[in-house]
Amino acid sequence: MNALPLSSVRNLVVAVLCIAGAACTSLQPAASRPSPPISTSPAPSPSPTPAPPPSSRPLPPPNVPQSVPPASRSSTAPSRPQSDASGASDALLAQARDERAAGSLTQATASIERALRLDPNNAELWVERGELALQTGNTAQAGTMARKALSLAGTNSTVSARAQRLLQAASAR
Amino acid sequence: MLAVLYAGFTALTVGAQFEGRRWDVPAQVYAAPLELYSGRALSQDDLVAELKRLGYREDPRLPAPGTYRVALGRLEISTRGFDFAGDIEPARLVSIAFAGGRIAGLRDKQGKDAAIVRLNPLLIGSLFAAHGEDRLIVPPQEIPPLLPAMLKAVEDQRFDTHHGVDPLAMLRAMFVNVTSGEIRQGASTLTQQLVRSYFLSNDRTWERKVREALMSISLEMRYSKDDLMYAYVNEIYLGQDGARAVHGFGLASQFYFGKPIGELELHELALLVAEVRGPTYYDPRRHPERARERRNFVLQRMVDEGLATNKAVQVAAERDLGLVDNTRRSATQSAFLGLVRRQLSSEYQRDDLERTGLIVLSTLDPTVQTAAERALDTGITALGKKAETFEGAIVVTNPQTGEVQAIVGGRKADYEGFNRALDARRPIGSLIKPAVYLAALESGRYTLASLIDDAPIEVKLQNGTTWLPANFDNRAHGEVPLVRALAESLNMATVRLGLDVGLEPIGDVLQRLGLVQKPKLYPSMLLGALALTPMEVAQIYNTLANGGFRVPLRAVRSVIGEGGKLLQRFDIDISQASDPAYVYSLNQALVQVMERGTGRAVRMQLPADMVVAGKTGTSDDLRDSWFAGFTNDHLIVTWIGTDDNKPTGLTGSSGAAKIWAGVLHALEASSYTAPAPDTVADEWIDYLTGQPMAEHCENAVAVPVPADQPIEHPFGCNGETGFGARIKSWFRGDGR
Numbered sequence: 001m002n003a004l005p006l007s008s009v010r011n012l013v014v015a016v017l018c019i020a021g022a023a024c025t026s027l028q029p030a031a032s033r034p035s036p037p038i039s040t041s042p043a044p045s046p047s048p049t050p051a052p053p054p055s056s057r058p059l060p061p062p063n064v065p066q067s068v069p070p071a072s073r074s075s076t077a078p079s080r081p082q083s084d085a086s087g088a089s090d091a092l093l094a095q096a097r098d099e100r101a102a103g104s105l106t107q108a109t110a111s112i113e114r115a116l117r118l119d120p121n122n123a124e125l126w127v128e129r130g131e132l133a134l135q136t137g138n139t140a141q142a143g144t145m146a147r148k149a150l151s152l153a154g155t156n157s158t159v160s161a162r163a164q165r166l167l168q169a170a171s172a173r
Numbered sequence: 174m175l176a177v178l179y180a181g182f183t184a185l186t187v188g189a190q191f192e193g194r195r196w197d198v199p200a201q202v203y204a205a206p207l208e209l210y211s212g213r214a215l216s217q218d219d220l221v222a223e224l225k226r227l228g229y230r231e232d233p234r235l236p237a238p239g240t241y242r243v244a245l246g247r248l249e250i251s252t253r254g255f256d257f258a259g260d261i262e263p264a265r266l267v268s269i270a271f272a273g274g275r276i277a278g279l280r281d282k283q284g285k286d287a288a289i290v291r292l293n294p295l296l297i298g299s300l301f302a303a304h305g306e307d308r309l310i311v312p313p314q315e316i317p318p319l320l321p322a323m324l325k326a327v328e329d330q331r332f333d334t335h336h337g338v339d340p341l342a343m344l345r346a347m348f349v350n351v352t353s354g355e356i357r358q359g360a361s362t363l364t365q366q367l368v369r370s371y372f373l374s375n376d377r378t379w380e381r382k383v384r385e386a387l388m389s390i391s392l393e394m395r396y397s398k399d400d401l402m403y404a405y406v407n408e409i410y411l412g413q414d415g416a417r418a419v420h421g422f423g424l425a426s427q428f429y430f431g432k433p434i435g436e437l438e439l440h441e442l443a444l445l446v447a448e449v450r451g452p453t454y455y456d457p458r459r460h461p462e463r464a465r466e467r468r469n470f471v472l473q474r475m476v477d478e479g480l481a482t483n484k485a486v487q488v489a490a491e492r493d494l495g496l497v498d499n500t501r502r503s504a505t506q507s508a509f510l511g512l513v514r515r516q517l518s519s520e521y522q523r524d525d526l527e528r529t530g531l532i533v534l535s536t537l538d539p540t541v542q543t544a545a546e547r548a549l550d551t552g553i554t555a556l557g558k559k560a561e562t563f564e565g566a567i568v569v570t571n572p573q574t575g576e577v578q579a580i581v582g583g584r585k586a587d588y589e590g591f592n593r594a595l596d597a598r599r600p601i602g603s604l605i606k607p608a609v610y611l612a613a614l615e616s617g618r619y620t621l622a623s624l625i626d627d628a629p630i631e632v633k634l635q636n637g638t639t640w641l642p643a644n645f646d647n648r649a650h651g652e653v654p655l656v657r658a659l660a661e662s663l664n665m666a667t668v669r670l671g672l673d674v675g676l677e678p679i680g681d682v683l684q685r686l687g688l689v690q691k692p693k694l695y696p697s698m699l700l701g702a703l704a705l706t707p708m709e710v711a712q713i714y715n716t717l718a719n720g721g722f723r724v725p726l727r728a729v730r731s732v733i734g735e736g737g738k739l740l741q742r743f744d745i746d747i748s749q750a751s752d753p754a755y756v757y758s759l760n761q762a763l764v765q766v767m768e769r770g771t772g773r774a775v776r777m778q779l780p781a782d783m784v785v786a787g788k789t790g791t792s793d794d795l796r797d798s799w800f801a802g803f804t805n806d807h808l809i810v811t812w813i814g815t816d817d818n819k820p821t822g823l824t825g826s827s828g829a830a831k832i833w834a835g836v837l838h839a840l841e842a843s844s845y846t847a848p849a850p851d852t853v854a855d856e857w858i859d860y861l862t863g864q865p866m867a868e869h870c871e872n873a874v875a876v877p878v879p880a881d882q883p884i885e886h887p888f889g890c891n892g893e894t895g896f897g898a899r900i901k902s903w904f905r906g907d908g909r
Contacts, residue, residue: 006729087288095589106742109742110260117208118208120574121573121805144747144749148747151722152848153848153850
């Protein structure tokens, strides 16, 4: 009983690790995220393009050239109504573009969504979010987000034009 | 001989059990982190309240993260920072200026402007099993070095040298126990306490005592003192919170002080050590004097053992217990936790949620949650004595992202409470009408300016009877424009419109807006015979507030698993439910509900320049009072009724609408604004009759109509479209 078998030592390490990490079984979501339960019927009036079918495409390989390049930092939104959060959302948009340029699409998405929470009626953020969706292969989301941006862009022609390009790119895929 | 065999058997089994078992660590749920930026509506008082809720303490020296000070009209914070699976917020020093209830400026340590800073998120609770253990694991390197020393000084002075049991202490205890005829004095080592908590029931028999001793010795042979101390710190029972048993010093620190264990001061650490002896007997919230005495005894032991100076201990012994207010927190946020559990339960096993130590980053906004709770409480109280049996529910979302910011499930929510926001399914009354009008707009045959006859109507039902819907005021209003029929919630006009459009398209609109089940298509559906939960109503109205884009309402942003690894992110997921131009038009009618219709009285309670959109709902015999309405930042759904479904005497506007306004008022929300789609153009009509009229006329209201179907352009106030008026308009230069 005095001798501590080697397997015991290993078990001890495992036990302690279990305690430390508090989880030893591998943990995965039980299923992938279910798609929204309701099917959307097509918009009843002339909508710019038919919505593409829900996409389940794999991610494009990393070296596929981007069909919609990130907009330059200087593109501003002259006619966007100034929100209380515009300074903060501009900073987060800049951060998201840096992350996107560095290839960290998950981080860029998180940053844009953080900006959208503070400044949700900012059409430029929706275009940026849609471009990220396109880049990660989610063309359906990209198209819807382009339409969302168009519905918010108002008289901002720069953002409208970007949203139109995104919509075309999403429909072309 | 038997004893030896028994000892060997125990030793073998205990090791296997200890190695085989893991701690149950329920998923810990955090609120959304508070974002600080210049321009944000947030007063200094509110921010200080938030800091206190997070366990920050005021200290003019700002010695460490988790402290703040007020200096020269600015609030300076040493923030804690965090790292959630790569989402990193560094700890930093920030200096904040306020003006007019807003953050006017934000600077970092170097005096440079900072764009945006996050506070660490509030731990709002955990998804523990019913009557289960809850704990927050403290890794070895984060255990304050003083804590093991204090535990040894108070509970087990020879811990470092004994082999699991302490014969000297046992002899002393046995003497006391024998002379008193029962087991009175414990002489348990920390190891024995660990064994007792981990493996054994708490009955005080000799048989169990022997077993406990044998198991302790066995554990000591297999594990180092450090491992055992680490296990003890995370295992031991330290408090009770309703059905939830608080285990380990990590969670106890949050439970009693609302802050991480690394930030505890001497007197706080001493109180936790005091609780080891009996969290019920020494409950600092119920028996503060008893707890204080025991805490000061712990402090005195520290002096005896040379762990602290006499001076430091004297200062600590004078301090208040310093407890964080837990009653409010534990009682109210359970409704929100219910939604978190529901969202996750479709994708995670129950065991995963309750036992494997997940970190769940939720969408809860504590400021909004507090505002909603208060609004329900004060709102129902203000209704007077008849309201004693009334219950209520509130759902608040960010319409554009679909994030649920707050949920109130009743006046007194608790863990076992009925969560009315999720589970009370009640007829929604006129809340259904926007779906009827949206279907009419989508048909292409109606605009908000179209006329509909608000006159008595007979509806033949399938069972052979005839339904005669009536208006709330029992009057007929004749030909009215759609905008007025919706704003004033006219029943006869709505039934006529709905039957003309058809029940099928209306059911389809409801499903596109977010209703999961297919509604039964009876004519009575047109006046809201459909029964829904506040959460289901919120999903439908969220799509309207979002301009026709549907986002599944979410309570969780991400889930982090073992080793800080990101398991899942719930990104924004939008789909188009209706053409934005039609939803824009409908929302303009919902603005008129507030300006001229059934929401007018409650609209008066809000700032004059504020634009809001909303709809009242009242079920038969005034049983349910509903309101759903939105600005750009918030969609709020409120419900009032009774649990036994008795009449309340309230309409939507005399009950739920007031509570809705109360929530909105507390949030200092912005207006509802939406850019007009270029496929529509504003036309001015007489709100009462629908006749075209000039903008300056009394009762003139602008309604969006399709830009390619211009209506006769108005020139005067009485429908003057004749030749004379046209000539006059040429001279004014506005004819076309």
